Amino acid sequence: MFKMKPNIGALVASGVVLLLGVLFFFDSISDPGDIAAHGRGKLTLAVSIVISGLLFIISTGRMWFKHLWHDRYR
Structure with missing residues (x-):
C-alpha cells in the first residue's frame, strides 16, 4: 500500500547539518x-539553516504538493 512519508535520509541529513x-x-x-x-x-x-531548510523541503516535498500524491512508480 502506498504511504505518504518523508524521505528519512534527507530528514536525518537536515538535522545533522543544523546541529553542526x-x-x-x-x-x-x-x-x-x-x-x-x-x-x-x-x-x-x-548557511546551515538554509541548507537544512532545503533538505527538509526536499524530504517532505511529496506532502507539500497534491500532484505528487500518487504511486506511479510501483
Whole structure:
C-alpha cells in the first residue's frame, strides 16, 4: 500500500547539518575578543539553516504538493 512519508535520509541529513551549524556557531562565539570569528560563525549558522531548510523541503516535498500524491512508480 502506498504511504505518504518523508524521505528519512534527507530528514536525518537536515538535522545533522543544523546541529553542526549550531555547534560551529557556539564554538566561534566562545572567544569574545575574536570579532572575525563572530562573523564567520553567524555566516556558518545562516548557511546551515538554509541548507537544512532545503533538505527538509526536499524530504517532505511529496506532502507539500497534491500532484505528487500518487504511486506511479510501483
